[in-house]
Every structure is written in C-alpha cells, then in structure tokens.
Amino acid sequence: MEINELLQGVECACSRYHRCDIRYVSIGSNAIAQLKDMVTEYQRILLVADENTYFAAGEKTEKALTGKTVDKVVFSGKTVLIPNEEAIDRVMQSIDGVQLIIGIGSGVIQDLCKYVSLKSKIPYYIVATAPSMDGYASTGAAMILGGMKVTVSAGVPAAIIADTQVLKDAPMEMIQAGYGDIVGKYSALNDWRLSKIVNDEYFCQSIYDLTMDMVHKTLMLADGLLRREEESVKVLMEALVIVGIAMSFAGSSRPASGSEHHLSHFFEITGIVNNEEYFPHGIDVAYSTVVTAQLREKLLSMPWPDQQYRLSKEEYVAKINRIYGPVAEGCIALQEKVGLYEKDMLSVYKAKETQIRQVLAEMPKAEQIKQMLGAVKLDMDAFYKLYSGDKIRDAVSYAKELKDRYTVLWMYYDMFGGETDEA
Numbered sequence: 001m002e003i004n005e006l007l008q009g010v011e012c013a014c015s016r017y018h019r020c021d022i023r024y025v026s027i028g029s030n031a032i033a034q035l036k037d038m039v040t041e042y043q044r045i046l047l048v049a050d051e052n053t054y055f056a057a058g059e060k061t062e063k064a065l066t067g068k069t070v071d072k073v074v075f076s077g078k079t080v081l082i083p084n085e086e087a088i089d090r091v092m093q094s095i096d097g098v099q100l101i102i103g104i105g106s107g108v109i110q111d112l113c114k115y116v117s118l119k120s121k122i123p124y125y126i127v128a129t130a131p132s133m134d135g136y137a138s139t140g141a142a143m144i145l146g147g148m149k150v151t152v153s154a155g156v157p158a159a160i161i162a163d164t165q166v167l168k169d170a171p172m173e174m175i176q177a178g179y180g181d182i183v184g185k186y187s188a189l190n191d192w193r194l195s196k197i198v199n200d201e202y203f204c205q206s207i208y209d210l211t212m213d214m215v216h217k218t219l220m221l222a223d224g225l226l227r228r229e230e231e232s233v234k235v236l237m238e239a240l241v242i243v244g245i246a247m248s249f250a251g252s253s254r255p256a257s258g259s260e261h262h263l264s265h266f267f268e269i270t271g272i273v274n275n276e277e278y279f280p281h282g283i284d285v286a287y288s289t290v291v292t293a294q295l296r297e298k299l300l301s302m303p304w305p306d307q308q309y310r311l312s313k314e315e316y317v318a319k320i321n322r323i324y325g326p327v328a329e330g331c332i333a334l335q336e337k338v339g340l341y342e343k344d345m346l347s348v349y350k351a352k353e354t355q356i357r358q359v360l361a362e363m364p365k366a367e368q369i370k371q372m373l374g375a376v377k378l379d380m381d382a383f384y385k386l387y388s389g390d391k392i393r394d395a396v397s398y399a400k401e402l403k404d405r406y407t408v409l410w411m412y413y414d415m416f417g418g419e420t421d422e423a
C-alpha cells in the first residue's frame with residue numbers, strides 16, 4: 001500500500017480502526033521545494049537543527065519557506081546532542097509567537113521537536129536529513145530525562161519531508177543505521193508474536209505483514225545504498241516512514257521495537273552514564289539483532305530447566321546498582337511495577353512449549369542476519385571490539401530492566417539467567 005493511502009486509515013480485520021495523524025508525507029528528489037505549499041497557513045516558523053543538519057538542508061529549507069522563518073535554534077555539531085532537559089529548554093526559549101516548528105535533522109532533533117510540540121501545543125514538521133531510523137512517523141519521543149531513557153508518548157509530525165538529494169549525501173553510517181533499524185524488525189516482530197502467545201498480548205497480523213514487507217523490500221537495497229543511489233535511498237526512507245505508521249496503527253512501538261532495541265538502549269544508556277562510546281542507534285540495533293537471534297537459537301537447542309532463574313532481592317539490587325549506577329533506582333522501581341519477577345513464567349512456557357518453539361524458529365538464524373548486515377558492510381567484529389563480553393552479558397541479562405515490555409530477553413532470563421557464552 002502507498003504511504004498516502006495508509007494515512008487515510010485502515011478498518012482492520014483485527015477489529016481495530018488503525019489511524020495515523022500525519023497530514024503530508026513527501027519523499028523524493030527535491031521534495032523540500034514542496035514545503036512552500038505545506039506552510040500556506042503559517043507565517044511565523046521556528047527552525048531547529050544542529051550545525052551539520054543545517055549545513056545539509058538549512059538553506060534549501062529557508063528558501064522554500066520564503067521569509068517565514070522568525071528564529072533558528074542551531075545546536076553545536078561538535079558534541080553528540082542529547083535530548084535532555086537542557087536541550088529542551090533551549091528550544092522552549094524560542095517558541096514565543098511561533099505557529100509552526102520545523103526540525104531539520106533525524107533522530108535527536110526530531111525527538112526534541114516532538115517533545116517541545118507536545119508541551120507547547122505548536123505543530124511541527126520534520127525535514128529529514130538521513131534515512132537513519134524509523135522514528136519519523138512515530139508518536140514516541142525518545143528522551144533522556146533525569147538520566148533515564150524514556151519514551152514519551154507525543155504526537156506525530158504534521159508533515160514529513162524527505163528530499164533524496166539531501167538524504168543520499170548523509171554520512172554512510174546513518175544510511176547503514178537506517179538499514180539496520182529495519183533488519184531489527186525481524187527480532188521485534190518475533191517478540192511480538194512471542195508475547196501474544198505467552199501473555200495474550202494484542203496482536204495484528206496486518207500490521208505484522210506490513211512491517212515484514214518493509215523488511216523484505218529493504219534487504220534488496222543494500223548495493224544501491226552503498227552507491228548512494230537516490231532511488232534506493234527513497235525506498236529505504238519509505239520503509240522507515242511506513243514502519244513508523246505501523247507503530248501509530250498499533251498504538252505502541254511493539255511492531256518495531258523488541259529485545260534488539262532494548263539491547264541498543266542498554267548500550268546507549270550505560271554509554272551515557274559511564275561516558276563510554278556506543279554506535280548510532282540503528283547500528284546498535286542491527287548488531288543486537290544478531291545477539292537476540294543467538295538467544296532464540298539457544299532456547300531452541302538447549303533443554304529447558306525445571307526451575308525458574310531468580311536472584312535474591314539483595315543480589316538483584318546489588319547487580320542493578322553495579323550496572324546502572326545513577327539510574328538503578330528508576331530501573332528497580334519500574335520492574336516492581338511491571339511485576340514479571342513475581343510471576344511463575346516457567347509453567348506458562350511449559351504449557352505452551354510447542355507454539356513457543358514454532359515462533360522462535362521463525363526468526364532467521366544469527367548467521368543469516370550477519371549476512372544481511374554484511375551486505376551494507378556492517379561487521380560483527382566492530383561490535384565485539386567496542387563492547388566487552390561482560391558488557392554484552394549484562395545487556396542480555398538486564399537490558400529488560402529499562403522497559404515494561406516482554407521480549408525474548410525475559411524468556412532467556414527466566415530459563416538461564418541471561419548467562420550466555422556467545423559473547
């Protein structure tokens with residue numbers, strides 16, 4: 001289905017009506033020129049960018065806005081921009097009298113605009129500068145508040161403009177990241193099916209199929225992306241936007257974010273807390289998808305234990321404090337609310353073992369995922385070089401603490417305590 005058809009909404013066989021509040025999506029060569037016709041009702045526009053994204057598309061955007069830009073917030077391009085209280089304040093200080101916010105950028109700029117739009121009730125558009133992640137069309141703003149990675153439920157942009165003349169010149173790492181974020185859907189979709197069986201969670205086959213379609217389309221693009229072909233970049237961007245729409249349809253990020261995203265968030269959060277390096281989001285997701293595929297293979301090949309793995313409360317608290325430091329308390333409090341530690345999951349697994357094994361077996365093998373990543377020159381050696389075995393083990397066992405979502409990380413932990421010799 002075409003993007004503009006999807007934006008009309010879908011009366012679905014799952015008995016829900018799926019909708020998405022984005023008004024315009026324009027993806028193509030010189031798409032920025034169309035902005036002029038999308039801002040006829042606005043006179044006072046604020047631009048938000050960083051030095052790099054402003055360089056990539058700022059002038060072109062301003063030209064298309066024909067003098068309606070009243071102010072600009074341009075963050076330094078030298079340090080990694082973190083979507084925290086400080087960054088929010090900087091944008092909030094410039095919104096007086098503004099009718100529309102236009103973010104120029106990708107992940108973080110978009111999350112910031114999304115958050116400020118929620119707080120200020122001013123609509124926002126996004127001019128994409130890289131096909132690097134699927135958040136363009138999603139309602140979740142990935143913020144770092146009080147040092148914790150939190151996904152704030154905000155609004156979608158009123159418009160997404162993705163000019164392939166700009167996107168094709170994005171850093172190759174960002175293009176690889178977008179491809180990797182899509183490959184990660186294998187894992188996210190598998191977790192969704194798993195949770196449907198284990199927890200009776202809401203599941204929609206149409207959304208599942210729509211997302212899986214985008215995975216298959218994206219896998220064909222690898223060579224074109226490496227050559228920066230506009231057509232391949234366009235199809236990747238469409239896939240990223242459609243996956244975002246799929247999240248709107250589902251009412252949560254479930255179709256697009258599972259165990260692989262939790263691992264990537266672990267590397268990001270512990271990286272920020274300990275001042276250690278981490279990969280761009282989609283690349284962390286890509287590598288983490290290999291790790292979660294390995295976990296599923298182990299669950300299929302190893303005999304399931306008779307007793308559920310649990311630490312004593314003291315051991316658990318000590319472990320979470322060691323791993324998460326300043327944000328440990330938040331993690332512990334979240335899991336108390338989620339309550340999965342209190343449940344006897346093992347008897348659920350035993351009762352539904354046949355179905356569970358079927359779902360786990362649907363996931364491509366780790367070796368296959370590695371090949372998909374190799375097609376855009378992403379190599380697991382880089383992952384093992386940046387992250388120690390201990391760090392990966394901690395992620396497998398305790399990345400789940402960051403979220404209130406059931407994934408294969410829980411199943412693996414319940415059975416084996418997250419201990420893995422793979423890393």
Ligand SMILES: [Zn+2]
Pocket residue numbers: 012013014015016018204205206207
């Ligand atoms: Zn549905």
Ligand SMILES: [Zn+2]
Pocket residue numbers: 133134181261281282285
């Ligand atoms: Zn992602």
